[in-house]
Amino acid sequence: MKRLCLLLALFICQPSLAGTQCSEKTANPQALATASASAQRILKALEKNNAQVALLARHGTDLKKYGLHYSHAGFIVRDHPDGRWTVVHLLNECGSSRSNIYAQGLVNFFLDDLKSQDARIVWLKPALAERLSKLLTTQAATSVFDPDYNVIARYDSRQYQNSTAWVLDMLSAAQLPALNPPRRENAQSLQKAQGFIPDVIHIDYSQRILGGLFSANTVFTDHSVGARLSGEYKVVTVRSIFRYLDQLDAIEQQWEWRDGRETNEFGPA
DSSP states (O other), X not given: OEEOSOTTOSEEOOOOSSOOOOOOEEOOHHHHHHHHHHHHXXXXXXXXXXXXXXXXXXXXXXXXXXXXXOOEEEEEEEEETTEEEEEEEEEESTTSSBEEEEEEOHHHHTOSOOSOOOEEEEEEOHHHHHHHHHHHTSGGXXXXXXXXXXXXXXXXXXSOBOHHHHHHHHHHHTTSOTTSOOOHHHHHHHHHHHTOOOEEEEXXXXXXXXXXXXXXXXXXXXXXXXXXXXXXXXXXXXXXHHHHHHHTTOEEEEEEEETTEEESSOOOO
């Protein structure tokens, strides 16, 4: 797996959901200080728990008009080969039709031009966390990965994948028998059997034509004709992943930081 950027690099990569090109951007002192403060808060919370891996969500792209708060999630791994508490997640490559799996430090995870520094950690039940830890620290982390990226990939697509779909596939893969590296089709079959419910987001036809949040890295034909005519697209969101884990009774504990403070009453996901 590839490391996205060095922890205190003077220039940071800017993966985009809107199809813009990657560019080098100076990490100003204020942005670095804010990201470092977020990383320290997360680190403090992680160290209070003995789990080897947890789910970590951030508030990146503003998805309020779709009724969503968290736009991205990855796995935070305690003893990863790239370092203690490394985030493993899927990122789109420069707004293109390709993606890759990256191992990234906590500071960089919160140094990505985010909407806010809101974050949620979800600790998983021990058996699931242990299996995930093994998958995420080996080449098995890529066994359910598909580099064909679509920002609105259909929730059960066999052709395309995005960041949240990969997280869901990994959570399902970790429940499969451990005899062989898990396969994506098997993970998706398990999701269907368990009754996974995707979120439905509405994208007006005018927005499809004029662009906006979704453009260069979007494949609408991944969805049925009916979905395209109605503008109702079934996708994997961070919220639907939380719902899936709750449905499976797979959550051990949660922690959230909203509006600059820790909260025990979780806000909308």
